[in-house]
Amino acid sequence: MRLLFSTEEIKEKVDDLASQIRGDYQGKKPLLVGLLKGSFVFLADLVRALDQPLEVDFVRLSSYGHGTESSGRVRVLHGLKTPVRGRDVLVVEDIVDTGHTLSYFLESLARRRPASLRVCTLLDKPCRRCVPVTIHYRGFTVEDVFVVGYGIDWAEEFRYLPAIYALEKAECASKTSSP
Numbered sequence: 001m002r003l004l005f006s007t008e009e010i011k012e013k014v015d016d017l018a019s020q021i022r023g024d025y026q027g028k029k030p031l032l033v034g035l036l037k038g039s040f041v042f043l044a045d046l047v048r049a050l051d052q053p054l055e056v057d058f059v060r061l062s063s064y065g066h067g068t069e070s071s072g073r074v075r076v077l078h079g080l081k082t083p084v085r086g087r088d089v090l091v092v093e094d095i096v097d098t099g100h101t102l103s104y105f106l107e108s109l110a111r112r113r114p115a116s117l118r119v120c121t122l123l124d125k126p127c128r129r130c131v132p133v134t135i136h137y138r139g140f141t142v143e144d145v146f147v148v149g150y151g152i153d154w155a156e157e158f159r160y161l162p163a164i165y166a167l168e169k170a171e172c173a174s175k176t177s178s179p
């Protein structure tokens with residue numbers, strides 16, 4: 001495993017994103033929607049760094065299954081319960097890869113007529129994009145490596161790591177062949 005971003009670098013980036021968001025949502029009470037499971041650590045740190053009135057809700061979509069490649073088919077495992085009509089909605093992602101997950105979700109949200117709809121992602125992997133998505137708040141741009149830690153998994157492993165690492169190809173292969 002190779003360290004990509006340390007806990008200190010992540011904290012600095014989260015504080016920076018929070019200050020941008022706070023400036024843009026002054027006097028508003030945004031609804032932050034986290035995409036589970038990967039965003040749970042980032043969202044938890046982001047709302048504390050924001051330290052302003054806001055609401056939080058979650059959805060659970062899945063496009064990966066137990067592998068490193070997006071299937072392109074997005075499944076809704078747990079839909080959004082909070083009404084979004086007229087709300088300032090900020091979607092919070094851990095990583096945008098092919099863009100399938102976010103694109104699907106943004107389309108479904110836009111149909112419900114929010115007052116505004118923006119995206120914040122901690123990680124962006126633009127070299128893998130298949131579907132264009134507009135990202136308003138971006139933490140780090142990453143190369144084409146499989147990342148784990150800070151909420152992000154590989155086959156449900158490694159979400160607990162406090163920093164962000166690149167998983168080497170050999171580690172993915174050995175994990176696939178183990179029970």
Ligand code: PRP
Pocket residue numbers: 035036037038039061062063064065070093094095096097098099100101102152153
């Ligand atoms: C990951 C990640 C993003 C999505 C990005 O979620 O958390 O939501 O994939 O991939 P895409 O841009 O190619 O669609 P995953 O489906 O692995 O579920 P998880 O968050 O529960 O781990």
